[in-house]
Amino acid sequence: xxxxxxxxxxxxxxxxxxxxxxxxxxxxxxxxxxxxxxxxxxxxxxxxxxxxxxxxxxxxxxxxxxxxxxxxxxxxxxxxxxxxxxxxxxxxxxxxxxxxxxxxxxxxxxxxxxxxxxxxxxxxxxxxxxxxxxxxxxxxxxxxxxxxxxxxxxxxxxxxxxxxxxxxxxxxxxxxxxxxxxxxxxxxxxxxxxxxxxxxxxxxxxxxxxxxxxxxxxxxxxxxxxxxxxxxxxxxxxxxxxxxxxxxxxxxxxxxxxxxxxxxxxxxxxxxxxxxxxxxxxxxxxxxxxxxxxxxxxxxxxxxxxxx
Amino acid sequence: xxxxxxxxxxxxxxxxxxxxxxxxxxxxxxxxxxxxxxxxxxxxxxxxxxxxxxxxxxxxxxxxxxxxxxxxxxxxxxxxxxxxxxxxxxxxxxxxxxxxxxxxxxxxxxxxxxxxxxxxxx
Numbered sequence: 001x002x003x004x005x006x007x008x009x010x011x012x013x014x015x016x017x018x019x020x021x022x023x024x025x026x027x028x029x030x031x032x033x034x035x036x037x038x039x040x041x042x043x044x045x046x047x048x049x050x051x052x053x054x055x056x057x058x059x060x061x062x063x064x065x066x067x068x069x070x071x072x073x074x075x076x077x078x079x080x081x082x083x084x085x086x087x088x089x090x091x092x093x094x095x096x097x098x099x100x101x102x103x104x105x106x107x108x109x110x111x112x113x114x115x116x117x118x119x120x121x122x123x124x125x126x127x128x129x130x131x132x133x134x135x136x137x138x139x140x141x142x143x144x145x146x147x148x149x150x151x152x153x154x155x156x157x158x159x160x161x162x163x164x165x166x167x168x169x170x171x172x173x174x175x176x177x178x179x180x181x182x183x184x185x186x187x188x189x190x191x192x193x194x195x196x197x198x199x200x201x202x203x204x205x206x207x208x209x210x211x212x213x214x215x216x217x218x219x220x221x222x223x224x225x226x227x228x229x230x231x232x233x234x235x236x237x238x239x240x241x242x243x244x245x246x247x248x249x250x251x252x253x254x255x256x257x258x259x260x261x262x263x264x265x266x267x268x269x270x271x272x273x274x275x276x277x278x279x280x281x282x283x284x285x286x287x288x289x290x291x292x293x294x295x296x297x298x299x300x301x302x303x304x305x306x307x308x
Numbered sequence: 309x310x311x312x313x314x315x316x317x318x319x320x321x322x323x324x325x326x327x328x329x330x331x332x333x334x335x336x337x338x339x340x341x342x343x344x345x346x347x348x349x350x351x352x353x354x355x356x357x358x359x360x361x362x363x364x365x366x367x368x369x370x371x372x373x374x375x376x377x378x379x380x381x382x383x384x385x386x387x388x389x390x391x392x393x394x395x396x397x398x399x400x401x402x403x404x405x406x407x408x409x410x411x412x413x414x415x416x417x418x419x420x421x422x423x424x425x426x427x428x429x430x
Contacts, residue, residue: 017424083420087369087412100369103388108418154418304420 007237014240018305021090025082028075030300034181034293035072036116037174039065039123040145041182044175047138048210049186052199059186065141069124072148076116080104112154119147149174169225176218181292183207188285191270194278201271204281208263215259219252241302248298255291258284338364338415344395345427352430354401358382360411365390366421370412373398375429376405390416402429 042065049055056062081095083104088094105113122144152174153167187207190200226245227233236242262284269277344359345351358373368386371394372379381399394411407429412422 017422086420086422087414089370089372089412099388103367103369103414107414107416109414112418 008243010238010240011243014305019090021082021086022305025079025086026297026300026304028078028082029304030293030297032072032075032079033296033300035068035075036120036148037178037181037296038185039068039072039120039182040148041178041180042068042186043123043141043145043182044179045183045186047142049203049206052203055190055196055199055203058190058193058196058200060189061186064185066124069120069144073117073120073124076113076120080109080113083109108154112151115154116148116151119144119149119151122147145178149178166225166228169221169228172217173221173225176214176221179214180211180218183211184285184289184292188282188289191278191282191285201267204267205271208267211259211263215256240305244298244302248295248302251291251295251298255288255295258288258291262288338362338366338413338419338421340421340423343409343425347425348427350428350430354398354403354429355427357395357397358409359393359395360409360423360425361393363392364416365392366413366415367391368394368411368413370410371396372410373407374410375402375407377403380407386411386413404429 042061045059046061046065049059050061080101084097084100085091085095087104088097088100094100104110123141124144149171153170187204190196190203193200230236230239230242230245236246262281266277266281266284270281339362341361341363343361344357345355360371367388367390369388371382371386373382374380380402382396383399384396386394405428406426408424408426410422410424412420415421
């Protein structure tokens with residue numbers, strides 16, 4: 001049975017209206033989300049698993065977090081003229097028009113820029129200055145992570161009513177997303193070298209236990225937020241926003257399948273020293289990263305172009 | 309040190325709570341509510357007015373009408389003040405054909421909005 005083409009019409013109309021400048025904004029937004037969430041998630045991963053001796057260097061968090069935070073800061077700043085350019089008709093002249101730049105900065109977008117920028121700078125400085133997982137440096141890096149997450153609640157649909165509920169749901173959803181995304185590169189790195197041995201295996205096992213309630217919170221908060229924004233589930237099939245959201249949920253389903261495979265099959269196989277368990281787990285985590293990238297791209301498309 | 313460890317979590321949580329509760333003025337996500345001429349309509353003769361209106365204030369940064377002979381000169385452009393209705397007129401009567409109205413703007417919640425509508429003149 002083939003789907004009714006009329007169901008896809010809202011999405012096809014939206015795609016027809018999406019010009020090159022908008023696609024550029026989507027790509028930059030997706031890259032920003034990825035880098036910011038890797039940086040924030042790296043801090044959270046370090047807080048939870050950072051006390052395992054010998055794994056700090058293998059996980060690569062110390063160079064990863066400031067690098068991701070720095071790249072996120074550059075992409076955040078790039079979004080400013082891109083937004084001004086779009087408002088002016090999609091030209092580079094409009095992108096650097098002082099009036100349009102001031103308009104974009106004045107209001108919610110400027111607040112987001114300041115909050116996220118401060119958070120990313122704070123993250124970067126303290127991870128470069130000190131790689132310790134405790135003390136004032138850890139507190140400051142957590143503060144930086146909190147500022148970055150809060151910045152996401154300053155713009156868009158979560159600023160509607162009831163604001164506290166929508167912002168709290170988005171915050172919970174993003175914190176869980178950051179924890180998951182931030183863990184992927186360190187887990188990929190420590191699942192590679194066999195010489196890391198038991199400590200790495202224990203982290204992989206423990207991550208599976210910790211991730212379960214985190215993923216549950218991610219799903220519940222995300223679905224609740226979507227339901228509030230869409231004002232029900234009917235728009236899922238009748239609006240461009242709903243159709244892209246459905247696609248995002250489908251990819252999320254695949255991601256959850258992979259995560260389950262890791263948790264219940266591949267990590268236990270690694271613990272049991274099964275042959276080829278290590279490269280299979282690594283490949284699975286690599287596939288998770290690709291699906292996460294696709295989800296972030298769909299999210300960027302939703303936040304940049306569509307409206308519930 | 310237990311106090312320092314507690315502060316690592318309490319400080320960001322307190323900041324988060326403060327920022328969530330100290331929300332600024334109601335920030336609305338503006339949606340287009342209608343246009344003149346209506347989207348997809350056919351009008352007899354050149355319209356005297358071309359307008360769009362929204363459910364919440366919108367700062368329009370671009371309002372452009374184009375037709376069979378290119379971009380149509382208008383008597384008034386958007387002033388970037390937040391408004392719920394923008395109205396203008398063609399500087400000269402429009403000939404027969406299909407016309408597209410393209411606008412872009414910034415809603416109060418920081419969301420960039422854009423839309424296109426079309427109408428026909430016969």
